[in-house]
Amino acid sequence: MSITTRMTYEERGAVILEAAVRLFSERGFRGTTTRALAEAVGVTEPVLYEHFKSKRELYAAIVEAKSREGMARAEAWLQPLADAKDDRAVFIGVGRVILESFSEDRAYARLLLSAALEYPELGAIFYERQREGREKLAGYIAERIRDGAFGPVDPAIAALAFIGMLYYRGLVGLLYCDDFTKASPQEAVEQVVGLFLRGISSSVNAQ
Numbered sequence: 313m314s315i316t317t318r319m320t321y322e323e324r325g326a327v328i329l330e331a332a333v334r335l336f337s338e339r340g341f342r343g344t345t346t347r348a349l350a351e352a353v354g355v356t357e358p359v360l361y362e363h364f365k366s367k368r369e370l371y372a373a374i375v376e377a378k379s380r381e382g383m384a385r386a387e388a389w390l391q392p393l394a395d396a397k398d399d400r401a402v403f404i405g406v407g408r409v410i411l412e413s414f415s416e417d418r419a420y421a422r423l424l425l426s427a428a429l430e431y432p433e434l435g436a437i438f439y440e441r442q443r444e445g446r447e448k449l450a451g452y453i454a455e456r457i458r459d460g461a462f463g464p465v466d467p468a469i470a471a472l473a474f475i476g477m478l479y480y481r482g483l484v485g486l487l488y489c490d491d492f493t494k495a496s497p498q499e500a501v502e503q504v505v506g507l508f509l510r511g512i513s514s515s516v517n518a519q
Contacts, residue, residue: 407501414482
């Protein structure tokens with residue numbers, strides 16, 4: 313079924329992105345042809361190229377759209393908590409965002425992993441696009457160090473350590489349906505946050 317006469321240019325572009333996420337996650341970046349993408353949305357390859365000149369450009373557009381959407385949602389939720397300097401709520405919120413990125417859009421998560429393994433330069437696109445989130449978390453930690461709430465740790469290392477703990481939980485759940493722990497995602501986030509905050513609190517570092 314052709315969609316060329318039923319959608320605007322922007323709507324058609326969005327449908328192409330959605331189909332690309334599904335096909336890339338199922339067949340891999342290398343295994344997905346532009347012909348298959350065009351057929352999935354009911355257009356010809358020339359119409360596909362009107363929107364995206366290459367698969368790499370299409371991948372970059374997916375990452376940009378998903379990252380922009382996720383960052384806007386996270387900021388709207390987390391910024392009031394950060395302004396209030398509610399450390400536990402901030403880190404619980406960040407943890408939930410990380411785990412939800414694996415559970416709510418599993419096709420996109422699989423796409424990111426498979427593309428990064430096939431083509432490291434594609435993985436670098438996502439890693440760089442997520443820099444803003446890492447910097448914001450490190451900036452919050454640095455601010456709380458200045459406030460005296462956290463001990464003298466490297467904010468960047470602390471941010472990566474926290475992200476890494478929850479990212480690993482999401483990753484093994486995605487790849488292996490891991491059952492090492494019976495904790496629910498919410499319980500896992502709360503316990504990891506507790507461990508993390510106890511580890512960097514100023515009272516612990518003062519001992």
